[in-house]
Amino acid sequence: MKAFRIVVTGLVQGVGFRPFVDRVVRQMKLNGYVRNVGGSEVEVWIEGDEEYLYEFLAALLYEKPPPALIDEVVFEEEIPVGYTGFTILKSSEARILRSNIPPDLAVCRHCLEEVLDPLNRRYMYPFNSCAWCGPRFSMMHGSPYDRENTSMSKYMLCDECLREYNDPENIRRHHAQGISCPRDGPKLALYDKDFTHINTRDPIKEAAQLIDEGYIVAVKGIGGYHIASLATDDEVVHRLRTRKKRPRKPFAVMGLDTSILELLVYMDERDREILESPRAPILLLPKREDSPVSRLVSPGLSHEGVFIAYTPLHFLLLMNTKDKFLIMTSGNVSGEPMCRDEECAKNRLASIVDYFLVHDRDIVNRVDDSVIRRTGGEYVLLRRSRGYAPSWIKVPVELQREVIAFGGDLNNVGGIGFEDKVVLTQYIGDLESYNAQVDLVNAIEYLVRNYGVDSERAVIAVDKHPSYHSRRLGIEYSRRHGAGIIEIQHHYAHVFGVAVDRGLSGVVAGLAIDGVGWGDDSTIWGGEVFVFDMDKPGVYRRVASIDHIPLTSDRDTVKPFRLLYGYLAKKGWDIREIDRVLGLRDDNHILEGHLVYNMVKRGRYTPASSTGRLIDMVASIIDPGIERSFEGEPAIRLEAMAFNGVPRLLEDVRFPIDGNLVRLDVYGIISRILEERSSMKPCDLAASFLYSIGYYYGELIAASIKGSGVSNIVVSGGASVNEYIYRGLRDRLASEGLKPLLPLNIPPNDEGIAFGQVIIAGLIR
Structure with missing residues (x-):
């Protein structure tokens, strides 16, 4: 014994x-x-x-x-x-070793079969779950994962559920904490826009019928509210856009299953596996030419964001609609976090929706849907939330201290680090909203509490940007707890994080290409090449950069034609020539352009080596009227245009030396595009520019890392997932025997910043 x-x-x-x-x-x-x-x-x-x-x-x-x-x-x-x-035994609150907080899991096929079986006692039950599926993190007050620590605690198990719970032979329900049935579980109700209860025997069927009639319905899910509507009716989609004040940002489309989604998008077996996985993310896939989805759902884009019904509630709702697919977008006011309770829904969604389909289970932790796309044949996370968060990411290094990181300001995610683990919060969003800032602090404190991180002894990691809300929140947190604080440069966090995620060692070069990040020289960076040794965290050399674009105000990012006026002013163009080339017809636009031109001539601007602003500027050449209504819109539209084009390498670039930096001067390409925009198809022009900028970034890297001992190249930042930029970069680096590596477990956009912050702050000695 x-x-x-x-x-x-x-x-x-x-x-x-x-x-x-x-x-x-x-x-x-x-x-x-x-x-x-x-x-x-x-x-x-x-x-x-x-x-x-x-x-x-x-x-x-x-x-x-x-x-x-x-x-x-x-x-x-x-x-x-x-x-x-x-x-x-009854669970213990004592902590022996840290382990993963379980994320929410999509409904399993066994539970769905029960819901659809007329002889099963859970027939048509919208909250069916078992030990293998269903909500977890979204309903957890804390660890350990026991019913009394979740929002299921108020539902007392009936005799039949209790029998299943205590039956060791019941593989899926023995000691399954979230189980319930129609007798003892959450209840559904339908309300009108004034939150007056509608008496109906079947709220789901009634809601489905209302949607089919053209009404817009808020649906309370597992991590927050969705807004559901027809995806095939232009008038309904237009009405939703008007009410939500969301003129062009794409909506996601939820289908009953992948057989329905195949009518809307092109997918292969790997795509199907991801869509049907327990994580069930939104996946961006190419639109079918004969798709019945309204063009207003994702106007001007080549891909549709699609996902399957991942709860019985969503499945039953879709099953009862005529189309079997619907717009299923976040239930929020533009710029605000998604609603997770009825008070928020009543106050913020009543002006958007006509009805509310609501259940009485509390959502403890807000969790948005995760998003994935393909770049260069690899799947890349764009949003890591439901199904993924807050599962930890195990890294091949041992952190020297515990870290609490506050991330960046756009697409914010916070995180903590300990031992060889990084735990990222669920997706928070942009921090312009006060509610999003509150969410960030609450999400971080949830992780700190449940993983036993010592807030007083941990180091607080923040971005260097002096105006970031995340930085301010981190500084306030450090003062409140008496913790030390460390600043991490934005783009170094990007590339070092990818290198650790990829398990690299030795000397690495990193390309960071995005819209904005505060540089060490107090200018805006966004197209940088770094060289760093994985054994010397915190030490890096910026060896190359894209040439500057002058920025006169935040409005330049909203109306990209302003960028072109400023850029050409810096290059010595006469203002009348710019007017003639651009051919703007709106007097107000011309007036704005002249204002920017004169500001740049007087030196009243901030220099920005920003890939995002460069792409915006070129987008305004091809379409002078283009404006940004959501983050990254000009770049996304330019990539979508490129999918119908044939790329060719645009020549006439220079690589001047600027102090210790090699610069990429693309003025020759800009001049070429201005000359050829009337003779080339817009799609060919877009594809050629994006491919060329990627190719010349590869050349910039090759020119700036000679003799440095670099054996691996990583790439990060929001622009790194652009298919044509990545192809150009990959093709040029292939001649050097190198391949650009995107992250595997973290998004390359600013959601990945907290991951890099945790690693760097945790390793610096």
């Missing part, structure tokens, strides 16, 4: 792990207990025949429940205490 005390970390709470252990141990006739512990880990004590003890350890790894992920199994031999039988 021997005894083992085992601690298992990873994604092991909320996935049926304890019932699995209970079944395996009973089959092997071992004795002891299993319990959840306060760090989201699972503790097991087993005693019995030594042969069976080792068989049990093997079963942990090879027979675990489908959603479970094991990071580490720590076991020690103990003195047997004489247990008779095996028990699932």
